[in-house]
Amino acid sequence: MSEEKTYTGSCFCGAVQFTATGAPAAMGYCHCQSCRQWSAGPVNAFTLWAPEALDVIRGADNIESYNKTPASTRKWCKTCGGHVFTDHPDMGLVDIYAAVLPELDYRPEVHVHYQESVLPIKDGLPKMKDVPKEMGGSGETMAE
Ligand SMILES: [Zn+2]
Ligand SMILES: [Zn+2]
Helix, strand or coil, X not given: CCCCCEEEEECCXXXXXXXXXXXXXXXEEECCHHHHHHHCCCCEEXXXXXXHHEEEEECHHHEEEEEEECCXXXXXXXXXXXXXXXXXXXXXXXXXXXXXCXXXXXXXXXXXXXXXXXXXXXXXXXXXXXXXXXXXXXCCECCC
């Protein structure tokens, strides 16, 4: 087996600690209204992983979750309220927020749900109207 890197992360207060091993399946920015409303921020930096890449090493019982839709199980620390993961069962992937994985060399490659953007980002990366076809979207891109 090839040598796989392990990255350590935690919630805002440290009660929840975890590792991610290997490489993310995708990294980018989500501009969707759900991410914005939940995070209270204009854009969400995501890193998507196979679920088995994630290992919660401390505070697993301190994680609360909420489903607004079956597509996203949003998870946070019960102590500090800090967001940590979102499960996407339809995609078979888990989003470990880039902000809680400081050791990872975050290299965004795409912007998704850009049609909902309130913060245009002219960085030259592809701007997906919704999400790529392989993630169940239209695969259409749009201007920055
Ligand atoms: Zn916490
Ligand atoms: Zn989103």
